Structures are given as structure tokens and as C-alpha cells.
Amino acid sequence: MERGTTFFLRATVVAIGLAILAICAWGLPLVIGDLADTFPAYMLLPVLIIAYASAIPFFYALYQALRLLRFIDRNHAFSERSVQALKRVKYCGFAICALYAASLPFLYLMAEKDDAPGLIVIGLVIAFASLVIAVFAAVLQQLLKSAVDFKSELDFTV
Structure with missing residues (x-):
């Protein structure tokens, strides 16, 4: 993959991280203060805590995405470390899903x-x-794991 493409993806990940950081720092306190x-x-307190x-698994998933882009830049996309990064993104996605599912009774x-009713939506x-x-990361993890296994099998053959 070209460096320009990964640079754009890296910049997008950083921009998303900064936007969520701004929401956590200024947006949530303003909304909670009004409510x-x-x-x-x-x-309010359980929803705010959740x-x-x-944000913790979200920022960790963004960090793993940046690591994955760095592996791609260094031509180590088909490595076990890339599989581990996708695995961590998957777990972060499931954790965020579980946290927001836990907030649904309070939103109700x-x-x-x-x-x-828009709050529940x-x-x-x-x-x-x-x-x-999370499911998309799990599918990519399985595909990448198969490719890494196939690559290592080829390396042993040659």
C-alpha cells in the first residue's frame, strides 16, 4: 500500500481520536450539566460513567489501528503482530458494545x-x-491469520 494512503488513514484515525477527546472533555460535561x-x-451518573x-477501549482500538498502519508501512502487514492488533480491536469493539448495552436500561x-425515545436509539x-x-475485525483477523499461516508454510517449503 502506498504511503499516501496510509498517511491519509493515519490522519483520519488521529482526527477521530481528537474529536472524541473533545467530546469527552467539553461535550459530555456540557450535556450532563444541562440534563x-x-x-x-x-x-445520569451511570450513563456518564459508561x-x-x-473511551478507554475506543482509544486503545485507535492505538492498535495506528500500529496496524505502521506495520503496513513497514511491509509487515502479514505478520503475527498484525493479527494480534486486529484481535485487540475486536475485543475493544465487543467491550464498547457491552458497555453501551449496559447503559440501555438507564437510557430507557x-x-x-x-x-x-431517541435516547434509546x-x-x-x-x-x-x-x-x-468487532465482527469485521474478527473476520479480518481470521483472513489475516490464514494468510500468515500460508506465508509461513511457503517460507518453510522454500
Whole structure:
């Protein structure tokens, strides 16, 4: 793969990371501050904790994506380290999905109190998007693992 393509992907990953960091630093406190008048703390606090907790596997997955792009730049795309990076991205996707699935009861309570069913949809969209990413990473991991095994078999033959 050309360096220009991986540079663009790397820049995109960094931009996504900066956007989520800005949301965590400024967006969530502003939204929670506005909602504090409407909802009690037992509804808001778990959602806020889950939102911040999901940032940890998200940033770790972004780091693994940057590592994978570095492996591609160095022509080590078909290596066991690339398979491990995809495996970690898969686990991060499943962790984010589980966290947002755990937030759905609290979002339901909030939606019930404010008559806003869109809150549940937002939680479901984030959970399913991270699940799709996790499944996609799992498929890529299996394909890459097969390619690495085939490459090592060829190396032993020659």
C-alpha cells in the first residue's frame, strides 16, 4: 500500500481520536450539566460513567489501528503482530458494545421520564456500530491469520 494512503488513514484515525477527546472533555460535561436539572443523578451518573469508560477501549482500538498502519508501512502487514492488533480491536469493539448495552436500561428510564425515545436509539446505534466493527475485525483477523499461516508454510517449503 502506498504511503499516501496510509498517511491519509493515519490522519483520519488521529482526527477521530481528537474529536472524541473533545467530546469527552467539553461535550459530555456540557450535556450532563444541562440534563442535571431534568434527570436525577441515579439516571445520569451511570450513563456518564459508561460513556467515559467506553473511551478507554475506543482509544486503545485507535492505538492498535495506528500500529496496524505502521506495520503496513513497514511491509509487515502479514505478520503475527498484525493479527494480534486486529484481535485487540475486536475485543475493544465487543467491550464498547457491552458497555453501551449496559447503559440501555438507564437510557430507557431517561427516555420514559422525558418522553424521548431517541435516547434509546442513540444507545442502540452506538452498540450495534461497535458490534459491526468487532465482527469485521474478527473476520479480518481470521483472513489475516490464514494468510500468515500460508506465508509461513511457503517460507518453510522454500
